[in-house]
Amino acid sequence: MTTSASTHKPIVVGTDGSESATRAVRWAAREAVLRRRSLKVVNTYTWPISGYPEGLIVSSDVHDALRSDAEKTVRDAKKVAEEAAPRLDVSTVVTAGNAQQVLRELSEDAELVVLGSRGLGGFTGLLLGSTAVGLASHAACPITVVRRRREPAGGPxxxxxxxxxxxxxxxxxxxxxxxxxxxxxxxxxxxxxxxxxxxxxxxxxxxxxxxxxxxxxxxxxxxxxxxxxxxxxxxxxxxxxxxxxxxxxxxxxxxxxxxxxxxxxxxxxxxxxxxxxxxxxxxxxxxxxxxxxxxxxx
Missing domain, CATH: 3.40.50.12370 (Rossmann fold)
Structure with missing residues (x-):
């Protein structure tokens, strides 16, 4: 390798712990190796505003629990990426916010953003509805949607x-x-x-x-x-x-x-x-x- 991955924009992959997201993480890890880039694994979480009476202040314990779950999700995804590409430089990002907006902002300094085709949490429905179209239209880098379980060997x-x-x-x-x-x-x-x-x-x-x-x-x-x-x-x-x-x-x-x-x-x-x-x-x-x-x- 003639150049360090740290000197280039990373590949960003969104994950929520779902099977689809896990496939996306593996794909993104292999892609990062091919492109000699680092990998950034991202998860977002949002405050559960619906269901609470107006004016009620949500306990900080709720925030801590949400963040803790998100951190576990990216730790697990990081392990998946490292198993797929043992020498890959993998970092993680956990932040509160809208998934599309967060990924749009991260795309400003990314070579590629990768996502699964369906999800469970912060990335639910991200690539099968209007959010996917919005991200593909406005992201500052190419977007890859990982759909199936395996790639055919030798396919074009x-x-x-x-x-x-x-x-x-x-x-x-x-x-x-x-x-x-x-x-x-x-x-x-x-x-x-x-x-x-x-x-x-x-x-x-x-x-x-x-x-x-x-x-x-x-x-x-x-x-x-x-x-x-x-x-x-x-x-x-x-x-x-x-x-x-x-x-x-x-x-x-x-x-x-x-x-x-x-x-x-x-x-x-x-x-x-x-x-x-x-x-x-x-x-x-x-x-x-x-x-x-x-x-x-x-």
């Missing part, structure tokens, strides 16, 4: 490509990730089917499909050209389909180590973070999913 890193600057940011992250993992990369472009006029002949329909596919192949080749030169050891394949983008990315996620998407786009990946496509990928992808914003990738 899959990236959605639509030709926008946001897509370019996702491609950059995906190539770097594939190189770190010594994994192949699959670039996916999904263009939406156009409703055919009932009177359209089969010959015209066939020509439309041929032209659309040629244009898509040309676009994806242009977008990948420079990255192929920068990462000559990464084996690249492309997939072009006239189907919905979420459907295609979810399908490819079954054999992927990771799916990478940009946070906004046009065409096949329009509204990726703020619309139905992003939510579908985050909810249904089998692999971990990383959401990358163009303005936070250097």
């Amino acid at each position: 890193v899959v990236v959605g490509v639509d030709g926008t600057p946001v897509s370019e940011a996702a491609i950059a992250f995906a190539f770097e990730e594939a190189a770190l993992r010594q994994a192949p990369l699959m670039a996916v472009h999904a263009w939406q089917e156009t409703a055919f006029d009932i009177a359209m002949s089969s010959a015209i329909a066939a020509e439309f499909w041929r032209s659309a596919n040629e244009n898509a192949q040309e676009l994806i080749s242009e977008r990948l050209a420079g990255w192929r030169e920068k990462y000559p050891d990464v084996v690249v394949t492309t997939e072009v389909r006239g189907t919905g983008p979420a459907e295609q990315l979810v399908r490819q996620s079954a054999q992927a180590q990771l799916v990478v998407v940009g946070s906004r786009g046009r065409g096949g990946f329009a509204g990726l973070t703020l619309g139905s496509t992003s939510q579908a990928v985050l909810r249904h992808a089998d692999s971990p999913v990383t959401v990358v914003r163009a303005d936070v990738v250097t």
